[in-house]
Amino acid sequence: MLRIQGRRCLELDMPALIHRARANTCTLLDLGAGDGRFVAHIARAYPDGLAIGIDACRENLIEQSRRAPENAVFLVANAHALPAELTEIATRLAITFPWGSLLTGLLDDPAFCARLVSLVRPGATLEVAVNGGALAEAGWTLEAGAARIRSNLCAVGFALRTPLAWGAAELRACPTTWGRRLAFGRDPRAVFLPGNWKGEKEML
Ligand SMILES: C[S@@+](CC[C@H](N)C(=O)[O-])C[C@H]1O[C@@H](n2cnc3c(N)ncnc32)[C@H](O)[C@@H]1O
Secondary structure (H helix, E strand, O other): OEEEEOOEEEOOOHHHHHHHHHHOOOEEEEEOOOOOHHHHHHHHHOOOOEEEEEEOOHHHHHHHHHHOOOOEEEEEOOHHHOOOOOOOOEEEEEEEOOOHHHHHHHHHOHHHHHHHHHHEEEEEEEEEEEEHHHHHHOOOOHHHHHHHHHHHHHHOOEEEOOOEEEOHHHHHHOOOHHHHHHHOOOOOOEEEEEEEEOOOOOOO
16 A cells, blocks of 8 residues: 655555544545545545545546645555555545446445445444446446445445435536536436444454
């Protein structure tokens, strides 16, 4: 896992990062953060909080990580291979418009969904948004794919509320780069799955 700021690679002090994340009353973890715009937005909106963005693609994160405030942390990592120490850090877990292996993890991989549980603290909120185009590429309709992901997240213990159908207006209002892109694209449809973590975790 690499910590980056622009094109620079910073030393990643994992124990310090985890300590800071757990000590903070608001710690966002954005998986598949893309260009990191949402992470930078939350870091500016909550200067006393911590916002961590993880994406597999380093290039994506370069621009925002150069300009974001100090309480925004950008990490390059595969969400399927996060370090074991990264547990119980997030009060808010966001996965917004996933594609590729991040999306298939939510659709088809119970172990990946269970790993998401280990990332959050008690009472954490969960925000997953999936879009029609990415699900179509993965062989699912928007409705069936969103229902499958919802069911997988419920199965590992997240409490999911009623899904919300998003059209162009909601996508435009979503403060991520892909939200805007999808709003003006060919298939401006998404489903937002809001939830939180209430359950007790099994001690393994
Ligand atoms: C459609 S983009 C959405 C980006 C951002 N969330 C947004 O809304 O603008 C999907 C992102 O998921 C990332 N991604 C896909 N699979 C991943 C994985 N296994 N681990 C980490 N990131 C992944 C991609 O690199 C890409 O940046």
